[in-house]
Amino acid sequence: MNLKQEALQKLINAGIEPNEASIEVDLLLEKVFGFTKKDILLARELNFDSSKFNSLLEKRINEKIPVQYLISSAYFMGEEFYVDENVLIPRPETEILVEEVIRHSERSEESKKIIDIGTGSGCIAIMLAKKLPNAEITAADISEKALNVAKFNAEKLGVSHRINFIVSDIFQNIDEKFDIIVSNPPYIPLKEKENLQIEVQKHEPPLALFVDDEQGISFYEKLAHQTTQHLTKPGLLAVEIGFSQEKPIKDIFIRSGFKNIEIIKDMSGIERVVTGKF
Numbered sequence: 521m522n523l524k525q526e527a528l529q530k531l532i533n534a535g536i537e538p539n540e541a542s543i544e545v546d547l548l549l550e551k552v553f554g555f556t557k558k559d560i561l562l563a564r565e566l567n568f569d570s571s572k573f574n575s576l577l578e579k580r581i582n583e584k585i586p587v588q589y590l591i592s593s594a595y596f597m598g599e600e601f602y603v604d605e606n607v608l609i610p611r612p613e614t615e616i617l618v619e620e621v622i623r624h625s626e627r628s629e630e631s632k633k634i635i636d637i638g639t640g641s642g643c644i645a646i647m648l649a650k651k652l653p654n655a656e657i658t659a660a661d662i663s664e665k666a667l668n669v670a671k672f673n674a675e676k677l678g679v680s681h682r683i684n685f686i687v688s689d690i691f692q693n694i695d696e697k698f699d700i701i702v703s704n705p706p707y708i709p710l711k712e713k714e715n716l717q718i719e720v721q722k723h724e725p726p727l728a729l730f731v732d733d734e735q736g737i738s739f740y741e742k743l744a745h746q747t748t749q750h751l752t753k754p755g756l757l758a759v760e761i762g763f764s765q766e767k768p769i770k771d772i773f774i775r776s777g778f779k780n781i782e783i784i785k786d787m788s789g790i791e792r793v794v795t796g797k798f
């Protein structure tokens with residue numbers, strides 16, 4: 521059995537699903553040791569510093585560190601982002617939120633002022649800057665460390681001159697108005713922490729995940745309330761939501777004066793994005 525197969529078996533024995541385990545081993549070989557996919561496919565026996573590889577594998581298995589943090593890299597909408605434990609690992613379902621904002625922006629000829637609240641790695645703001653060349657983008661986060669990661673990614677992906685970065689608790693340090701407000705906020709009730717994967721519980725930033733109310737909706741309440749002072753008319757609020765939060769969040773949108781509320785499902789048929797016009 522070669523090193524790749526051995527590694528794969530160790531991850532599977534540690535409870536990682538076989539397809540995911542295979543992706544993770546390939547990612548470690550590609551990103552840390554510079555092998556190409558072809559090298560991995562063709563090589564019967566890969567020659568490299570196996571002690572470094574085994575130490576990463578141990579961190580993955582024993583400390584449950586997500587592979588994205590081990591390789592400092594995660595993909596989002598086909599682009600590679602730097603990630604560390606100061607930021608949430610971008611999730612594929614968040615791409616739906618970005619696509620919805622792009623669809624809305626492309627309907628009008630005018631350039632748009634857009635703010636991403638809780639930017640984390642910067643994945644939403646950066647992809648909007650890349651896909652909407654005329655938009656003026658602001659990226660805000662309460663965590664300065666997260667914002668530094670977002671700045672680094674914007675530089676790496678060639679859009680830092682297009683994005684204004686602000687440390688702010690929602691809109692506290694922001695006076696301007698925007699045409700579109702987008703956010704993937706923390707929405708997991710703290711009491712559900714124990715039900716999450718160990719990888720998420722132990723390694724992703726709590727500030728990015730948890731809110732301290734029963735339904736996980738307190739951030740949306742604050743956001744929708746403050747948004748009404750910061751949206752131009754007509755304007756759009758677009759948010760990602762958690763499992764079965766669509767009803768309470770639709771109610772929050774209605775109470776805050778939003779109209780034409782739409783709920784968009786993800787690939788698994790779960791309500792994932794809510795948009796409303798103001």
Ligand SMILES: C[S@@+](CC[C@H](N)C(=O)[O-])C[C@H]1O[C@@H](n2cnc3c(N)ncnc32)[C@H](O)[C@@H]1O
Nearest residue numbers: 610638639640661662663689690704705706728
């Ligand atoms: C779920 S993560 C989203 C990160 C990134 N936008 C994404 O979609 O992958 C939520 C982000 O909101 C930030 N955050 C938490 N509370 C905040 C607040 N009161 N004001 C602004 N940002 C906040 C966190 O630091 C974290 O980066």
